[in-house]
Amino acid sequence: MTTIAPSGNEPVDLLVVGAGPAGVAAAVMGASLRLRVTLVEAVAVGSKVAAIGALENVPGAWLTGPQLAAAFAADIARHQDANRLTVVQARATAVTGHRDRAEVVLADGSLLTAATVVAATGVTALTPQDVDWIESTGAVNVPPLWRATPEELEGREVVVLGADRPLGTWLRAHPRTDARLHVLHTAHDSYKTAEVADDSRVRFTPAGRVEIAERSGGGYDVTAYHPDGASRSARADVVLGNLGSKPSALSGLVIGPDGYCPPEAQHPRVLVAGDLKGARMQRIAVALGDGGRAALIPYYRSLENGFAPSP
Ligand SMILES: Cc1cc2nc3c(=O)[nH]c(=O)nc-3n(C[C@H](O)[C@H](O)[C@H](O)COP(=O)(O)OP(=O)(O)OC[C@H]3O[C@@H](n4cnc5c(N)ncnc54)[C@H](O)[C@@H]3O)c2cc1C
Incomplete structure (x- = not known):
């Protein structure tokens, strides 16, 4: 993406943080309404969706994440070329609303x-440090399953921590891989295993507690303690996380009891869109609608205040 350094901080009408579906929709809507828009993104436009192998429920017949991410990037570039939008590649850390x-x-x-900030920073993967049923000795690197490629896993002993829904997405996205996934999960996640129970590439082990220790020669020793007390140890070449997600909340946002950022609790000049809003309804179509709506709010406010959009 073409970016500028965040110098010469001219105030803009709409500052969007995060260029996923929600942030892109907010930025594009704002730019098309002739608001002055800055979009701040830490990684790349559509970086999250770009790593999703197979998409469902996205109007427009988008079947893979890379296709959709490329379309987002092209749309943002089009508005940049028309001087309607500035992209800043940077990680935002905090947001504050003031009267003006x-x-x-x-x-x-x-x-x-x-004048208005839209926070659309989405969610990030839970790590073993975030849950109480996994103990690790030393700094164990546990990348998320859904970003793994079949080539990284084929022919290796793979342990997956957690049975969250990206398991099904990954298997659908890679129907021909014969990578074998040994999934350790709590009873809390048991209901999620039904979706892929018939897939012979997956083996499930319910666990009340799991210990992971890095081996000096490479790989990991993984011990799963069954809820009934029995334990079983195995060696793993790769350990992947599939534990769910947590909100990527900026400092200064009002955070609810579940860690998410309810839009109605925020400062009037700080709007929240997309997955960051709550654990439910985390879908691309919802994020797109949220983002577009978030950009319309300052637009209508500016009309009420006598603001004339630039020609
Ligand atoms: C494996 C998987 C499969 C999925 N499949 C589907 C599907 O088939 N259909 C569907 O509808 N949904 C699916 N989803 C859900 C969908 O991806 C999300 O609902 C959607 O991406 C949410 O959009 P968002 O804009 O809120 O957040 P995100 O897409 O997460 O975008 C947030 C953006 O903010 C950036 N960011 C984060 N923090 C900062 C910061 N501090 N400063 C600057 N930038 C920051 C990130 O780099 C990212 O680009 C899937 C999710 C996963 C994990």
């Missing part, structure tokens, strides 16, 4: 100012 403006702090300490 909202501010976003970036990781390098710079400050961006806007």
